[in-house]
Amino acid sequence: MSHVKLTARARLRGTVDIPGDKSISHRAVIFNAVAEGSARITNFLTGADCLSTIACVRALGVDVVQEGSEVHVRGVGLRGLREPADVLDCGNSGTTLRLLAGLLAGTSIFTVLTGDASLRSRPQQRIVAPMRALGAQIDGRQSGDRAPLAIRGSSLRGGSYQLPVASAQVKSALLLAALGGSGSLTLGGRIDSRDHTERMLSAMGIDLQIGPDQITLYPPTHPVLPYPLSLRVPGDPSSAAFWWVAAAIHPDAELTTIGVCLNPTRTGALDVLHAMGAEITITNQRSEGSEPVGDVTVRSSHLRGTVIGGTLIPRLIDEIPILAVAAACAEGTTVVRDAQELRAKETDRIATVSAGLTALGVEVEPTNDGMILTGLGGPALHGTALQSHHDHRLAMAWAVASLVASGETTIADPESAAVSYPGFWEILQHIHN
Ligand code: S3P
Numbered sequence: 001m002s003h004v005k006l007t008a009r010a011r012l013r014g015t016v017d018i019p020g021d022k023s024i025s026h027r028a029v030i031f032n033a034v035a036e037g038s039a040r041i042t043n044f045l046t047g048a049d050c051l052s053t054i055a056c057v058r059a060l061g062v063d064v065v066q067e068g069s070e071v072h073v074r075g076v077g078l079r080g081l082r083e084p085a086d087v088l089d090c091g092n093s094g095t096t097l098r099l100l101a102g103l104l105a106g107t108s109i110f111t112v113l114t115g116d117a118s119l120r121s122r123p124q125q126r127i128v129a130p131m132r133a134l135g136a137q138i139d140g141r142q143s144g145d146r147a148p149l150a151i152r153g154s155s156l157r158g159g160s161y162q163l164p165v166a167s168a169q170v171k172s173a174l175l176l177a178a179l180g181g182s183g184s185l186t187l188g189g190r191i192d193s194r195d196h197t198e199r200m201l202s203a204m205g206i207d208l209q210i211g212p213d214q215i216t217l218y219p220p221t222h223p224v225l226p227y228p229l230s231l232r233v234p235g236d237p238s239s240a241a242f243w244w245v246a247a248a249i250h251p252d253a254e255l256t257t258i259g260v261c262l263n264p265t266r267t268g269a270l271d272v273l274h275a276m277g278a279e280i281t282i283t284n285q286r287s288e289g290s291e292p293v294g295d296v297t298v299r300s301s302h303l304r305g306t307v308i309g310g311t312l313i314p315r316l317i318d319e320i321p322i323l324a325v326a327a328a329c330a331e332g333t334t335v336v337r338d339a340q341e342l343r344a345k346e347t348d349r350i351a352t353v354s355a356g357l358t359a360l361g362v363e364v365e366p367t368n369d370g371m372i373l374t375g376l377g378g379p380a381l382h383g384t385a386l387q388s389h390h391d392h393r394l395a396m397a398w399a400v401a402s403l404v405a406s407g408e409t410t411i412a413d414p415e416s417a418a419v420s421y422p423g424f425w426e427i428l429q430h431i432h433n
Contacts (some may be wrong), residue, residue, distance in 0.1 A: 004414040004425070006402035007383070008019065012123035014431040016243055020045040020069065020237025021261050024196050024291070026053045026095045026187050026235050028071070030103060031200055032228050033062040036178070037074035038230035043259075044071045045236065047420045049093035052115075056100055059084040060111075077224035078180045083109035087148065090115040092346060092390075092419050095169055097147060098127050100125030102173030105136040106180030106223075107153035114148040118346050118390065124149060127173040130161045134177060134185070158183025158219075165341060166314035168193035175201065175208075175215070176269035180223040185212065188214040193314045194265040199290040203228050231289040238393075239421045240316040241269045242298060243431070245322045246400045247298035248278040249379050251330040255431060256297040263291050267306070268315030272323055276303040276330055305375050313339050320352050321397040324373060328362040331377040336370035345389040345421075356394065359384045360401055381402030387412050391421035399428055 025045040030053060032039040034054065044050065047354040054071070058064050061082030063074040083105070090096040090113055097113050103168070104111045114120065128144040129138075134156040140149040158181055163170060171187060175197055178185035198215060202208050205226030207218040220226065222384040223330075236327055240257040247255040262285065274280055285294040303326055316323065320342060322342075327334035342349040354366040361382035363374040383405040388395035395417045402409035 001412055002415060003410050003412055004179045006399060006409045006411070007035065008405055009403050010252065012246060012250050012255055012403065012431050014433070015256045015258060016379060016427055017258050018240045018260050019043070019421065019423065020233030021236040021428040022047060022049060022238065023095065023194055024261070025050040026099060027196055027200050028229065028233060029053050029057055029064065029073055030099050031225060032073035032075050032104065033057045033060070033202060034078050034081070035204060035225040035228040036077060037228040038072060038074045040230045041071040041073070041233060042069060043233045044069045045233065045420070047418060048091055049096065049419050052091035053096045056088040056090060056096060058087070075225070075228055077222070078107055079223055081107050081109060084111060086241050087112040090119060092116050092118055094119060095184055097149070098169040098173045099176060100147055101127055101138065101151060102131065102176035103179070103184070104153055105131050105138060105177045106152045106156050109153050110151070112148050112150045120147045123344055124169050126165065126167065130174055131177050134159055134162065134181065134243055136177060137258035156181035158185050158345045160186040160188065162189035163187055163191055164189060166190035166193040167341070172197040175217050178217045179206070179219055181219050184216050184218045186214055186216045191215055192311060194263070196263070200229060201225070203227070203290050208272065227418060234288045234291045234293045235259040236420070237261050237266045237269065241319045241322050242396050242400050244269065244273060244278070244280070244296065244298045246403055248273060248301045248303060249326055249404050251300055251379060254297065254299045256295055258295050259293055260296050261291050262294050265315055268312045269319035269323060271312065272308055272316060273298070273326065274308060276326065277301055278303060305330050305334040307335045307337070307339040309339070309370070317341055318393060321349055321393045322400060324357060324371070325374055325397050325401045327356050327373045328360065328381065329379045330375035332375055334373045334375060337367070338369055340369040342370070346388045347394065349391070350431070352387070352389050352391060352394055356386050356398060359386060360405065368395050381405040383407035383409040385410045388414060388416050390416045392416045392421065395416050396421060396424055
């Protein structure tokens with residue numbers, strides 16, 4: 001087991017170029033793999049999760065050339081995917097496994113998808129049950145609720161499904177399954193998760209009708225996405241959020257994050273920090289491909305406790321560990337609720353975040369669907385030994401906490417940060433002077 005030792009910093013200053021968005025990077029490779037023609041993707045996230053996607057897509061016979069953050073994909077259409085010689089390893093990545101499961105269910109090849117111990121412990125019935133209802137032949141451990149998942153591709157029928165949880169992975173898996181199907185698919189219920197799939201499939205020529213309460217996909221006549229999508233991937237707001245909170249909780253800080261995706265389905269953390277009293281300035285707003293982008297500057301702030309729940313949750317689900325660090329340094333109580341989904345992430349983040357904050361000297365009560373935190377009224381955390389549990393977002397949240405903690409903070413297995421943010425530790429070294 002490896003460890004990193006960290007101590008507080010007197011001053012934080014700097015400008016950080018935010019690496020490509022993880023969700024958009026996965027989608028850019030998977031969607032272009034089944035498009036008609038070639039695409040060039042720049043600012044692709046070279047995190048381990050997105051590299052798992054590239055490896056799986058290559059194993060399906062697609063030509064993917066990666067040089068650093070530039071990736072070229074030569075699309076083959078759904079029927080051009082080749083049956084892989086071995087099991088596809090999705091590593092730690094739920095997005096790889098669930099989106100590929102959707103795509104592969106509607107092909108004519110046999111595939112098996114698996115991943116690391118964390119991924120094999122996460123629920124899959126959420127995609128398996130609705131896909132079976134469309135005619136998919138898919139099975140796995142625990143009656144299909146756990147990977148490895150075995151998929152015998154077949155022609156799926158259309159239909160409709162009410163999403164019970166706001167999950168972009170489930171929504172995307174079903175839309176991808178419908179691509180090769182014989183009829184339209186209508187999704188209702190909790191469709192209010194990140195909408196990159198809808199934006200990108202529309203830009204690639206798929207007939208998608210998107211209303212406030214439902215989405216309908218009409219499969220193309222030929223099972224191929226008509227236009228490849230070349231793009232610069234905007235910066236990941238889930239990565240930028242670590243620097244936003246670092247600046248907000250630190251007594252002498254100003255940090256600017258450049259080129260952050262400001263898609264409204266992803267900006268819940270900015271809304272919460274704003275409501276907590278954070279000093280935030282957004283400049284240089286522009287459009288990159290199908291996404292709004294801007295630069296975000298955050299300065300030292302006096303934060304107040306808040307309530308994080310309801311429809312905000314899908315807009316900041318991955319940022320809850322780092323928002324909990326902000327809440328720990330705020331004045332007053334913060335309540336996180338309606339966030340049961342945290343229990344199905346890389347770790348049970350209600351349990352792991354609560355345990356870490358308790359060790360840092362914060363009063364936290366974990367609840368079924370969130371936590372109740374009593375803020376310390378300022379950056380008064382106690383440095384201690386913390387576990388990342390191999391969860392990238394925990395490793396980075398604890399690193400930010402260490403910037404304002406007394407004494408020494410040690411974090412176990414810090415290298416997991418590379419799952420979504422390969423340059424994180426180097427930047428942490430460079431933002432103080
Ligand atoms: C993602 C969706 C979210 C998020 C994950 C990435 C995506 O998961 O937590 O990091 O790219 O679709 P859920 O769909 O399970 O909410």
